[in-house]
Amino acid sequence: MPQTKPLPTVLPTAAIEQLKSTHLGKLYPRTLAQSEAVDAVFFDTFDGHILQSHHLLTWHRGHLHLGTGLQEMAQVCPQSPGFVADLPQGPVKQGLGMVPPLRSLMAMGAAEIQDLTLAYIDDEGKTQARLGLRILTHDSGASLCLAQPIALRGYTKAIAELRAHIHELGANSPGWPHLYETLFPGWQNYTAKPQVDMAPTTPAIEMVNAVIAAHIPMMRQNEAGIIADIDTEFLHDYRIALRKIRSVISLFSGVYGHQQTADLKSEFSALMAPTGKLRDLDVYLLTRSDYAKLLPPDLHPGLAHMFARFSEHRAAAHAELAQQLQSPAYGAQMKRLEKLFKKGKKLVAGPRSGAPAHDFACSLIWKHYRKICKIAAGITETTPDEQVHALRIQCKKLRYLMEISAPLFRKSDMKDVIRPLKQLQDTLGQFNDYCVQQDNLRAFLGTLGPAERKENIAIAQTVGALIALMHQGQIAQRAKVEASFAAFNSTKTQNSFQTLFNSQKEPA
Amino acid sequence: MKIIACYSNKGGVGKTATAVNLAHALAKTGRRTLLCDLDPQGASSFYFRVKPSKKLSEAAFFKDVERFTKSIRASDYEQLDILPANMSFRDFDIFLARMRNSRSRLKKALRAVKNDYDTVLLDCPPNISTLSENVFRAADGIVVPVIPTTLSQRTFEQLQDFFTSNDLQIKKLHGFFSMVQGVKALHGDTMKDMRKAYGKRLMQAQIPFASEIERMGVHRAPVLASAPKSAAAKAYQALHAELLDRLGQ
Numbered sequence: 001m002p003q004t005k006p007l008p009t010v011l012p013t014a015a016i017e018q019l020k021s022t023h024l025g026k027l028y029p030r031t032l033a034q035s036e037a038v039d040a041v042f043f044d045t046f047d048g049h050i051l052q053s054h055h056l057l058t059w060h061r062g063h064l065h066l067g068t069g070l071q072e073m074a075q076v077c078p079q080s081p082g083f084v085a086d087l088p089q090g091p092v093k094q095g096l097g098m099v100p101p102l103r104s105l106m107a108m109g110a111a112e113i114q115d116l117t118l119a120y121i122d123d124e125g126k127t128q129a130r131l132g133l134r135i136l137t138h139d140s141g142a143s144l145c146l147a148q149p150i151a152l153r154g155y156t157k158a159i160a161e162l163r164a165h166i167h168e169l170g171a172n173s174p175g176w177p178h179l180y181e182t183l184f185p186g187w188q189n190y191t192a193k194p195q196v197d198m199a200p201t202t203p204a205i206e207m208v209n210a211v212i213a214a215h216i217p218m219m220r221q222n223e224a225g226i227i228a229d230i231d232t233e234f235l236h237d238y239r240i241a242l243r244k245i246r247s248v249i250s251l252f253s254g255v256y257g258h259q260q261t262a263d264l265k266s267e268f269s270a271l272m273a274p275t276g277k278l279r280d281l282d283v284y285l286l287t288r289s290d291y292a293k294l295l296p297p298d299l300h301p302g303l304a305h306m307f308a309r310f311s312e313h314r315a316a317a318h319a320e321l322a323q324q325l326q327s328p329a330y331g332a333q334m335k336r337l338e339k340l341f342k343k344g345k346k347l348v349a350g351p352r353s354g355a356p357a358h359d360f361a362c363s364l365i366w367k368h369y370r371k372i373c374k375i376a377a378g379i380t381e382t383t384p385d386e387q388v389h390a391l392r393i394q395c396k397k398l399r400y401l402m403e404i405s406a407p408l409f410r411k412s413d414m415k416d417v418i419r420p421l422k423q424l425q426d427t428l429g430q431f432n433d434y435c436v437q438q439d440n441l442r443a444f445l446g447t448l449g450p451a452e453r454k455e456n457i458a459i460a461q462t463v464g465a466l467i468a469l470m471h472q473g474q475i476a477q478r479a480k481v482e483a484s485f486a487a488f489n490s491t492k493t494q495n496s497f498q499t500l501f502n503s504q505k506e507p508a
Numbered sequence: 509m510k511i512i513a514c515y516s517n518k519g520g521v522g523k524t525a526t527a528v529n530l531a532h533a534l535a536k537t538g539r540r541t542l543l544c545d546l547d548p549q550g551a552s553s554f555y556f557r558v559k560p561s562k563k564l565s566e567a568a569f570f571k572d573v574e575r576f577t578k579s580i581r582a583s584d585y586e587q588l589d590i591l592p593a594n595m596s597f598r599d600f601d602i603f604l605a606r607m608r609n610s611r612s613r614l615k616k617a618l619r620a621v622k623n624d625y626d627t628v629l630l631d632c633p634p635n636i637s638t639l640s641e642n643v644f645r646a647a648d649g650i651v652v653p654v655i656p657t658t659l660s661q662r663t664f665e666q667l668q669d670f671f672t673s674n675d676l677q678i679k680k681l682h683g684f685f686s687m688v689q690g691v692k693a694l695h696g697d698t699m700k701d702m703r704k705a706y707g708k709r710l711m712q713a714q715i716p717f718a719s720e721i722e723r724m725g726v727h728r729a730p731v732l733a734s735a736p737k738s739a740a741a742k743a744y745q746a747l748h749a750e751l752l753d754r755l756g757q
């Protein structure tokens with residue numbers, strides 16, 4: 001029997017008294033040990049990576065503790081933890097591989113921790129099984145208990161009975177995924193992939209409303225993190241939510257009335273506009289070390305100056321956006337939008353509003369897929385770059401369409417068509433990045449100021465070199481486009497698109 | 509892995525008391541320890557409150573690796589497991605051979621559950637003459653309690669002779685004085701004589717006659733757990749340390 005410890009069961013704390021007084025067949029419980037209570041702060045990423053991997057990270061008395069509830073490892077950590085990379089070396093840092101490097105740790109809440117061990121004893125006074133209990137109590141009185149049966153070799157029946165007993169007691173408890181919610185009043189679950197309920201026959205307008213209604217709260221949940229500048233993922237997710245909203249409006253055109261569509265498009269575009277600069281600068285700063293690797297050492301001082309400027313620009317862009325997000329006008333606007341899509345009554349319906357979601361999605365996906373094939377067919381080595389950009393934009397639209405309407409199809413079917421599309425998009429995306437980078441770097445050159453300043457010359461040299469490198473990259477990616485499309489355009493993928501999205505209609 | 513046998517060809521000298529307390533002391537210092545209760549009466553199992561296993565009395569038991577590993581019981585103490593009493597000598601022979609052979613299925617089975625032992629302690633019953641030679645060969649050390657009386661002196665002498673005449677390594681013998689009563693002049697004299705006669709074969713550590721050890725049957729726990737500060741507990745600790753030293757551990 002391999003001794004991988006199963007996850008502790010989440011129990012209501014009321015179960016403890018019951019456990020202490022209930023015999024387990026011929027075994028009776030006895031309190032073996034009880035620790036003193038300590039106050040600890042629970043840390044996780046905003047999107048709960050640690051809890052999702054069934055671990056808890058706590059910080060108390062200058063130490064970080066990481067474990068699946070009861071067994072834990074510990075290390076010194078004098079300061080409240082932020083990014084894993086910045087933690088002192090130690091086993092907990094090593095164990096935090098589940099935390100994405102871009103995500104900062106945040107305090108989820110504080111609770112008192114107390115451990116209790118029960119022994120289950122037979123008529124000879126021999127322990128046949130133990131039960132580890134960890135009691136977590138919040139100031140508000142909210143509490144829960146983690147129960148971990150501990151097997152003793154050779155006493156298989158006792159442990160089986162204990163496990164069954166615990167299982168029974170925990171049957172109605174909310175369990176691990178809801179641990180923070182149970183313990184910390186007002187705690188809100190966050191996911192970057194909000195679930196949107198839709199059925200194949202759902203009228204298209206209801207589906208579009210539901211997509212938007214699910215993504216506005218996602219935007220809102222990220223606001224505080226953007227303002228507090230906790231990590232760059234808040235803005236990234238905020239923009240993802242916003243982009244989903246914008247694309248569902250423009251892709252499912254005809255769902256709303258003409259004027260309504262135009263109004264919504266411009267309103268959400270206006271919300272997106274002030275985020276672009278900050279995101280671009282975030283990306284630069286995050287990839288700083290990549291740039292250093294590209295350039296010879298004598299151009300590094302210029303690079304350092306350039307990034308110093310970027311940091312300044314970023315601080316300004318952040319301040320601007322934070323102010324905007326905190327303004328009463330923005331708050332009122334978001335409240336209005338939230339209400340508008342939750343109720344849906346005030347939205348003016350368009351000619352396609354009643355179309356069944358599945359059929360509508362199929363026809364749109366098929367249309368965009370055909371368009372991609374058509375553009376791609378005309379691309380050779382010598383076609384102007386504009387055509388490649390047009391292809392990229394169509395691919396992006398198709399990807400959004402498929403992602404938005406994914407709940408209407410079988411998961412595995414959707415995966416099969418999204419995967420090859422993703423690969424094509426990688427090439428096109430990189431090609432585009434190189435183009436955009438060159439434009440941005442040229443624009444940055446324009447802002448440098450007087451050439452008399454020594455550091456401006458250094459920056460200009462570095463930027464010049466980078467533009468040349470980006471141009472090389474662009475050419476290399478451009479050369480891959482034809483082959484990438486050929487790979488996407490396999491007979492298998494063609495058939496998949498045909499059967500999934502055009503089964504009863506025109507032949508391909 | 510070391511195999512240590514608590515052995516004496518004389519009954520009631522403290523073999524079981526030694527095995528129980530040594531096993532506990534070994535486990536306490538972090539060694540994964542298996543205490544094999546070879547006594548059909550199950551004395552050491554009794555001290556650890558482990559009920560004798562019915563399965564173990566079945567013939568050919570030790571040929572079945574899975575059933576063997578299944579009848580091991582965890583004690584209430586970390587790192588210490590008990591193999592309860594009741595095995596036939598023939599089975600025990602096979603068991604010893606397999607514990608010694610690192611490629612045996614038994615060893616592989618123990619390793620597979622990360623439960624191979626650092627030390628295996630044997631609590632031998634008196635009168636295992638049919639088997640004793642095999643125990644002497646398999647064990648890395650034979651711990652022999654000696655009550656300092658003339659009769660015990662004779663028994664220890666016989667044991668030494670047996671080792672010499674059977675070409676067994678005499679260095680494996682680790683005698684020690686058991687149930688020592690300081691007030692008895694006879695004990696003092698015998699000990700002096702024996703130390704002179706047997707020199708290095710006798711350990712320095714000795715176990716006093718102590719009520720804490722007598723009462724182990726009431727507490728049903730090792731002395732180091734029930735009376736950790738007692739002189740008896742300290743004596744077992746000293747015995748444990750000296751033995752490890754002599755075994756080169």
Ligand SMILES: Nc1ncnc2c1ncn2[C@@H]1O[C@H](COP(=O)(O)OP(=O)(O)OP(=O)(O)O)[C@@H](O)[C@H]1O
Pocket residue numbers: 518519520521522523524525526547551632633634686687688715716717718719721722723724725
């Ligand atoms: N140092 C001691 N002081 C007091 N009593 C002791 C001491 N050692 C052993 N005893 C007691 O003496 C009796 C015999 O001891 P023990 O069972 O350990 O001997 P044994 O050699 O294993 O006996 P057997 O040959 O029957 O297996 C037990 O009742 C035990 O409690």
Ligand SMILES: [Mg+2]
Pocket residue numbers: 523524525547551631632633
């Ligand atoms: Mg005995």
